Amino acid sequence: MFSKTLIANRLHLRPAEFTMLIVAIFALLIDFCLIFYKGANVDYAGYSGIILVVIMLSAIGYFYRLSGRSENIASGLLCASIFVFFSACLALFNYLLLPISFGPFDQLLTKVDSYFGFYWPDVMALATNYPMLTQLMKWAYMSTMIQFALLVAILGLSGRTRDLHIMITSVTITATLTICFWGIFPTTGTTTVYEIPSDIWQAVNPLVDRNYALELITIVKHGPSIISPTEIRGLIAFPSYHAVLAFTAMYAARNLKVLGAIFLLINLLILPSIFVHGGHHFVDLPAGLLMFLLGTYLAIKTVKIHNIPERLTHQSTSQSNPNIA
Numbered sequence: 001m002f003s004k005t006l007i008a009n010r011l012h013l014r015p016a017e018f019t020m021l022i023v024a025i026f027a028l029l030i031d032f033c034l035i036f037y038k039g040a041n042v043d044y045a046g047y048s049g050i051i052l053v054v055i056m057l058s059a060i061g062y063f064y065r066l067s068g069r070s071e072n073i074a075s076g077l078l079c080a081s082i083f084v085f086f087s088a089c090l091a092l093f094n095y096l097l098l099p100i101s102f103g104p105f106d107q108l109l110t111k112v113d114s115y116f117g118f119y120w121p122d123v124m125a126l127a128t129n130y131p132m133l134t135q136l137m138k139w140a141y142m143s144t145m146i147q148f149a150l151l152v153a154i155l156g157l158s159g160r161t162r163d164l165h166i167m168i169t170s171v172t173i174t175a176t177l178t179i180c181f182w183g184i185f186p187t188t189g190t191t192t193v194y195e196i197p198s199d200i201w202q203a204v205n206p207l208v209d210r211n212y213a214l215e216l217i218t219i220v221k222h223g224p225s226i227i228s229p230t231e232i233r234g235l236i237a238f239p240s241y242h243a244v245l246a247f248t249a250m251y252a253a254r255n256l257k258v259l260g261a262i263f264l265l266i267n268l269l270i271l272p273s274i275f276v277h278g279g280h281h282f283v284d285l286p287a288g289l290l291m292f293l294l295g296t297y298l299a300i301k302t303v304k305i306h307n308i309p310e311r312l313t314h315q316s317t318s319q320s321n322p323n324i325a
Contacts, residue, residue, distance in 0.1 A: 012065055014075070016165035016303060017082055020172045024086040027093050027176075034096040042092075043228035050088045050229055057081035076156020079168055083152060086172065091232050094179045098235075099223040103186040106193045109238060109281040118282035120190040120275065121200075127276045128203040137273035140266050141207060144242060147249050147263065160255065166299045167252040174244050174295035178236060187237035191279035192217050208234075208279040240280045243288025244295070246270040251296060 011018065035042055061077030064070045113119070127134045148171075155164035191206075191213035201209055216233060224231070234241075246267040253263035274280040274288075 012062065013078070014161075014165065016169045017078055019302070020079075020082050020086050020168050023172050023176060024082065024089045027086075027089040031089060031092045031096060034093075038096065040096060041224075041226045043226055043230070046229045047088065047092075050084060054081045054085045057084070072157050072159050075161055075164060076153050079156060079164060080149065080152045083148070083168060083171070086175075088229060090175050090179055091229070092227060094182070094235055095224060095227045095232065097179075097183045098219060099221055100186045104188045104192070104220065104237075105185055106187050106189065106237065106281070109187060109283055110190070110193055113282045116282050120279075120281070121194050121196045123275050124196055124200050124204055124206075128200055131203070134204055134276060137269050138205075138207060138277050140269035141242065141273040141277045143266060144245050144249075144270065147266065148245070151249060151252050151263075154256065154259065155252065158256075162303060163252055163255060165303050166296065167248060169299035169302050170248055170292070170295040171245075173298050174248070174291050175241070177295070178239060178241050178244065178291060181239075182236045185238070186220065186235075187281075188216055188220055188235070189213070189237040189279035190275075190281055204276060206279065207277040213279065234278070237280055238284045239287030239291045240274045240278065240284035241288065242270060242274050242278055242280075243285050244292045247289060247292035248296065251292075 007018070013021065034040065057077050058081040061074045061081060063074075064077065065074035110120075151167065152164065155161075155167065189208065191208050191210060212233075216235070219233070220235065250264050250267045253260040256263065271285065274285060275282070
């Protein structure tokens, strides 16, 4: 722990920032090994755009941290840059696991769903009766990454360092565990299992429709022709990472008063939307909840061990404390 803290201090990074960065770099090293081993076709030009964004955010963040102008702004920008880098490295790793040589195991999950009385075609048929609610759930489902970008900015700028560090540490843990678990137990969701009438597809117009499902099966079975950040699709069904992120966002925003209530409402809409617009099994939701609980528990323990955020909050508040939440 001493050497890790020493390196983080020399890089002028907080422990949570450094942890996410180290995991991202380790994932990137594995990515390069898999690219070389598999001869994967990667859109390097597309990923270079992400690297430029990461460098730009990091440079501005370091300017504010090293100059002492505003630790709040520095924390928000550096967390944002590392989060973008981490997400790209993990998504690339997920795709480099393809093609899978076994599974997917969705038929097993449908049997488990049946024990709970869950039958996905009935859920989709029910959704046709509530077009406005279905559309609201669609918007909510699409908002996940925007929410986390906003949360990083809001928590950072308002000096809620502890909440910010718990959030990014939890995401580091849950994203890594979820992708590794999927590599062992791959699943693709209900849309690859069930056939439903075309009028239901048209009425609901889900984000994960039948065409998406067929393309997903092809990618999973045969691998992608090229791995590009503009072509990355959600591969993981169990556990639902949309559910993990929804619970994480609600927890991270719990102290934001009015904004917290808005985040709560949006993410409560995401939970049922994972079935309608994400094509998830019922068991994907409780599995996502358990993953969130594990990640957040470990994140709280990690942040508490370092015992840094509260001191940072007082220091940064005395420098600048925008009253944004």
